Amino acid sequence: MATLLIKNARNIIAMDAGRNEYPGGSLFADGQEIKAIGKDIPYEDADTVIDAAGKIVYPGLINTHHHLYQTFTRNIPWAQDVELFDWLLTLYDIWRHMRPEDVYLSALVGLGELLKTGCTTASDHFYCFPNAVSGELIDEEIRAAAELGIRFYPTRGSMNLGRSAGGLPPDEVTQPMDVILKDTQRVVETYHDASKFSMLRVGVAPCSPFSVSEDLLRESAVLARSYGVRLHTHLAETKDEENFCLARKGLRPLEYMEKTGWTGPDVWYAHGIHFNRDEIRRMGSCGCGVAHCPSSNMKLSSGVFPLVEMLQAGVNVGLGVDGSASNDASNLLGEVRQAYLLHKLNVGHLGPTAEESLWLGTVGSSRVLGWEDAIGSLEVGKAADLFMIDAGRLDYAGALFDDKALPVVAGISQNVDMTVVGGRVVVKDGQLTNIDERRVAAWAQAAATRMVEVAARHSGVDYYKRRQR
Numbered sequence: 001m002a003t004l005l006i007k008n009a010r011n012i013i014a015m016d017a018g019r020n021e022y023p024g025g026s027l028f029a030d031g032q033e034i035k036a037i038g039k040d041i042p043y044e045d046a047d048t049v050i051d052a053a054g055k056i057v058y059p060g061l062i063n064t065h066h067h068l069y070q071t072f073t074r075n076i077p078w079a080q081d082v083e084l085f086d087w088l089l090t091l092y093d094i095w096r097h098m099r100p101e102d103v104y105l106s107a108l109v110g111l112g113e114l115l116k117t118g119c120t121t122a123s124d125h126f127y128c129f130p131n132a133v134s135g136e137l138i139d140e141e142i143r144a145a146a147e148l149g150i151r152f153y154p155t156r157g158s159m160n161l162g163r164s165a166g167g168l169p170p171d172e173v174t175q176p177m178d179v180i181l182k183d184t185q186r187v188v189e190t191y192h193d194a195s196k197f198s199m200l201r202v203g204v205a206p207c208s209p210f211s212v213s214e215d216l217l218r219e220s221a222v223l224a225r226s227y228g229v230r231l232h233t234h235l236a237e238t239k240d241e242e243n244f245c246l247a248r249k250g251l252r253p254l255e256y257m258e259k260t261g262w263t264g265p266d267v268w269y270a271h272g273i274h275f276n277r278d279e280i281r282r283m284g285s286c287g288c289g290v291a292h293c294p295s296s297n298m299k300l301s302s303g304v305f306p307l308v309e310m311l312q313a314g315v316n317v318g319l320g321v322d323g324s325a326s327n328d329a330s331n332l333l334g335e336v337r338q339a340y341l342l343h344k345l346n347v348g349h350l351g352p353t354a355e356e357s358l359w360l361g362t363v364g365s366s367r368v369l370g371w372e373d374a375i376g377s378l379e380v381g382k383a384a385d386l387f388m389i390d391a392g393r394l395d396y397a398g399a400l401f402d403d404k405a406l407p408v409v410a411g412i413s414q415n416v417d418m419t420v421v422g423g424r425v426v427v428k429d430g431q432l433t434n435i436d437e438r439r440v441a442a443w444a445q446a447a448a449t450r451m452v453e454v455a456a457r458h459s460g461v462d463y464y465k466r467r468q469r
């Protein structure tokens with residue numbers, strides 16, 4: 001297997017249990033696996049040798065929630081300045097015109113930006129399967145991930161509770177339950193690789209309480225557990241969702257999950273904002289995880305995630321960028337900084353330090369995905385998944401007093417300098433190594449424009465206009 005040596009770094013931030021740092025350190029990987037880390041390790045004859053003088057090395061970030069296809073509906077004037085339900089109602093009408101090529105290209109863009117901002121493992125929640133488009137859409141994003149070289153964790157999402165049945169989405173973006181379950185089974189059987197250094201794991205992810213039926217929730221959980229794969233859904237994101245659950249089921253969102261088999265250490269929710277104290281305690285004892293998505297929660301005015309209470313209750317918390325249309329980016333390092341700032345504003349000194357915020361986006365996220373044996377920190381026996389920044393950049397001058405905190409406190413105004421996934425360099429000098437970025441960008445923008453303009457012709461809405469307030 002190919003070997004990699006990264007030598008003489010200004011510092012390596014391991015993010016291991018001892019929170020070790022290795023000033024002047026090196027890291028050696030054989031294939032995907034780190035075999036040695038520290039000073040003066042004797043592996044000069046590695047296949048690839050990277051001189052990391054002046055660079056700081058961090059464990060690769062792990063994204064626990066995303067909707068990559070939404071990359072094509074960012075910065076749509078008509079979808080700005082509204083909250084979740086109105087925002088979704090606007091965008092469903094655009095997404096229903098999505099084609100397989102759009103899924104592929106939007107994934108290249110979103111995953112590409114994640115890699116360029118230090119993310120090495122990305123989960124995705126793909127739940128929008130328009131009626132008019134047959135085909136295996138989720139396969140398209142899997143193809144994009146393989147091309148880029150990112151470690152990927154797609155979840156086969158679903159919606160079967162359309163407007164005619166009292167749900168939020170239009171019927172045209174929902175599928176019948178038997179179709180959903182059959183395709184979910186296909187995706188798991190075709191792609192899921194449970195091995196330690198897998199480049200592709202798959203989860204099962206009905207979209208949300210207001211877009212799927214109770215039967216689909218139950219059956220999805222049974223299916224996922226029969227294959228030993230993880231379960232993911234949106235929960236407690238907004239008060240509107242809570243009111244929907246109370247009105248239709250007479251239950252609060254977490255009670256509804258408890259009733260349908262959707263709690264346990266193999267379940268992670270996106271958002272988890274509107275829990276009461278007793279529910280937070282129950283979240284801790286059931287072993288569920290949460291993907292905290294601060295930018296999306298701020299943009300859609302959803303609320304502030306109770307981070308301190310969740311961590312005190314023993315809940316596994318990781319970070320996610322959420323769908324690109326509510327972020328409107330795929331910058332996970334930016335999300336680490338958002339979490340740091342949001343909780344400083346909300347709870348002052350009780351909020352996470354910069355290092356703790358980085359921990360949420362690495363070790364915390366690895367626990368949410370149940371993958372802490374292989375990713376999240378830089379240690380012997382774990383994957384060589386890392387990013388590197390050049391401490392000599394102008395934007396860090398005057399800030400080199402705490403390497404652990406640097407990209408969080410000082411922020412990041414450029415891409416990382418290098419990203420390595422499983423011992424392979426996938427970003428070099430801030431550029432993706434496996435695709436022609438400018439060509440993909442032009443192709444993707446043309447495809448996004450097509451989708452939005454077709455949608456405008458069908459719906460009669462001018463998406464380039466801003467709503468009256």
Ligand SMILES: [Zn+2]
Pocket residue numbers: 065066067125234270322323
């Ligand atoms: Zn989401």
